[in-house]
Amino acid sequence: MELNEMGKAAKTSAFVLNRLGSGRKNEGLKLVSAALKDKDNIESIISANKKDIENAINNNMKASLVDRLSLNAQRINAMAEGIDQVITLDDPVGEVLNIKERPNGLRIGEKRVPLGVVGIIYESRPNVTADAFALCFKTGNSVILRGGSDAIESNRQIVNIIRNALSEAGLPKDSIQLIEDTRRSTAEEFMRLNEYVDVLIPRGGAGLIKTVVEKATIPVIETGTGNCHIYVDESADINMAANIIENAKTQRLGVCNACESLVIHSAIADKALPEIEKKLSAKGIEIRADERALAIMDKAVPASENDWGTEYLDAIISVKTVDSIDEAIAHINKYNTGHSESIITNDYNNSVKFLDEIDAAAVYVNASTRFTDGFEFGFGAEIGISTQKLHARGPMGLKALTTTKYIIYGSGQIRE
Numbered sequence: 001m002e003l004n005e006m007g008k009a010a011k012t013s014a015f016v017l018n019r020l021g022s023g024r025k026n027e028g029l030k031l032v033s034a035a036l037k038d039k040d041n042i043e044s045i046i047s048a049n050k051k052d053i054e055n056a057i058n059n060n061m062k063a064s065l066v067d068r069l070s071l072n073a074q075r076i077n078a079m080a081e082g083i084d085q086v087i088t089l090d091d092p093v094g095e096v097l098n099i100k101e102r103p104n105g106l107r108i109g110e111k112r113v114p115l116g117v118v119g120i121i122y123e124s125r126p127n128v129t130a131d132a133f134a135l136c137f138k139t140g141n142s143v144i145l146r147g148g149s150d151a152i153e154s155n156r157q158i159v160n161i162i163r164n165a166l167s168e169a170g171l172p173k174d175s176i177q178l179i180e181d182t183r184r185s186t187a188e189e190f191m192r193l194n195e196y197v198d199v200l201i202p203r204g205g206a207g208l209i210k211t212v213v214e215k216a217t218i219p220v221i222e223t224g225t226g227n228c229h230i231y232v233d234e235s236a237d238i239n240m241a242a243n244i245i246e247n248a249k250t251q252r253l254g255v256c257n258a259c260e261s262l263v264i265h266s267a268i269a270d271k272a273l274p275e276i277e278k279k280l281s282a283k284g285i286e287i288r289a290d291e292r293a294l295a296i297m298d299k300a301v302p303a304s305e306n307d308w309g310t311e312y313l314d315a316i317i318s319v320k321t322v323d324s325i326d327e328a329i330a331h332i333n334k335y336n337t338g339h340s341e342s343i344i345t346n347d348y349n350n351s352v353k354f355l356d357e358i359d360a361a362a363v364y365v366n367a368s369t370r371f372t373d374g375f376e377f378g379f380g381a382e383i384g385i386s387t388q389k390l391h392a393r394g395p396m397g398l399k400a401l402t403t404t405k406y407i408i409y410g411s412g413q414i415r416e
Contacts (some may be wrong), residue, residue: 003189004179006144007196010117013142013172019113019360020171022091025138028171029087034128035165036046036080037159037397042073048056048138048157049126056124056150064254064314069124069151079158082375086134089379093140093397096407104156104413110404114140116198118401119404120383121146121187121212123204125156131374133162133176135383142175144197148204149182158179201396203384206311209217221396226256226339227311228369231328231354232266233345238272240366241344246279248342249366256385257340261308263328266292269321273297280317289319309335324351329357336360338387340369361387361394 001009017025033043049071054064091114099109119143122128128272129145136143147155155178163173179190192199193238194217202212206225213220230248232241247261264272273296280287281299288303300319307318308331332341342364343354351365362372362385372395374382379397392400 001177002192003032003179003186003193005198006174006179007117007193009055009174010144010177011143011196012308013115013174013257014114014116014140016172017137017140017142017175017215019142020094024171025140028086028166028169029134029137031169032130032133032162032165033070033080033087033380035161036076040270041161041337042076045076045154045161045351046073047311048153051153052126052151053402055100055224059150061124062254064252064312065124066117067252068102068152068254069126071126071154077125078129082131085375086398089138090396091138099405105411106413107409109407111407112402113398113405115401115403116141118194119146119190119193119218120144121190121198121200121202121204123148123208124150125149125203126158128203129158129178132383135151135398135401137175139398141401142177142368142415144177144179144190146179146187147182153182153183172257177272178355186216191218194218197335201384205295205313221383221384221386221392221400222388223396224256224339225337226258227260227309227341228257228330228340229261229263229336230259230344231263231277231325231332232265232272233325233328233343233347233350234267235346235395236265236268236272236344237346237348240274241272242279244277244342244344244366244368245276246283249280249285249317250283250315251368251370253315255370256311256394257369258313259342259369260310260312261319261329261332261335262317263320264293264321265325265328266321266323269293269296273319286316287319290321292321293319300380311337317352325353333357333359339385340364340372342367361385392415 020337071339095112098109101107118136122131161179166173200208200216200218201221203223245319270305277297287300288307289300303318341358341360355363374395383396383397
């Protein structure tokens with residue numbers, strides 16, 4: 001289907017969705033979840049995904065990104081479970097906020113409403129397809145998806161299953177549409193479809209996000225890259241620090257909330273770094289360190305200036321040594337991407353200082369950055385993790401896919 005036709009169909013579907021009650025929307029989501037759990041459908045998705053994996057390997061995609069692309073029965077069931085969780089969440093649409101009566105008798109309030117048509121451009125993560133649909137559908141938005149060529153077979157099959165389930169439920173199947181033309185020129189045309197698309201959300205690497213921000217005429221919500229830091233304070237519990245860093249770096253390498261940068265206080269470095277190195281080296285992580293850290297660790301290699309600001313999405317971590325929490329905060333705020341930052345400390349004042357002064361969407365004390373996730377935050381599936389400051393910030397759940405309009409009740413008032 002031509003893009004303008006897709007836009008028109010999405011607008012029509014959004015109008016229908018806007019009039020559906022929560023119960024009807026939940027019925028549709030239940031049928032979609034059941035369809036994704038169906039054994040035959042799981043096998044068809046895995047079969048399609050195998051084609052994508054084969055192409056990715058032939059194109060020399062690095063292992064961490066192949067993992068992000070890969071689907072199995074467990075991951076497909078997790079997509080369905082994400083939809084199940086969305087069903088249980090309160091529907092924000094229709095919520096009326098802050099009704100106040102003016103001296104002239106007008107009662108003015110705000111009502112939460114859908115955004116309308118949401119466009120999403122994303123790379124190599126087919127689970128985004130189901131997550132995006134669930135959140136958009138629950139909030140009365142239709143969605144147009146443009147995935148990367150790496151995941152085209154997987155995305156096509158998932159979308160087909162969702163559309164068939166919607167049709168069987170008597171709901172508009174064009175609530176979700178997939179742009180199957182993966183040419184860059186088509187993506188750029190999509191970025192200018194502002195007559196039909198109300199907001200555009202890019203999910204992917206820095207290059208994709210930069211392109212969308214620069215070329216889109218549709219309002220954009222940036223879901224940024226993740227150069228996430230963990231700072232080990234001088235008062236930190238070393239065992240806790242080593243375990244958290246191991247988890248944050250190695251649980252999944254190719255995700256935006258993985259720890260890419262370690263910052264450590266010089267007063268604890270001699271004791272902590274060998275323990276941290278032992279855990280990371282056992283998982284095959286290359287450590288790129290500054291001079292002071294190099295003198296302490298056996299297997300580290302020298303870091304360059306570029307390492308401080310790099311999101312590796314790979315088995316690599318940088319290590320920077322500092323002499324104070326102020327130096328740590330300054331370093332992190334200079335090189336971070338506004339995503340997720342964590343401090344490991346037993347000093348209450350330092351934890352408060354870190355929470356207050358770090359500029360990021362999610363700031364942790366004594367916990368892994370891997371928790372920055374809509375599911376982990378109790379939002380169900382997420383549409384992305386916003387690193388900008390307008391409209392939405394952090395994991396974007398249901399409310400982030402709505403806006404408000406003013407509703408005004410009068411009794412014949414006129415303005416003089």
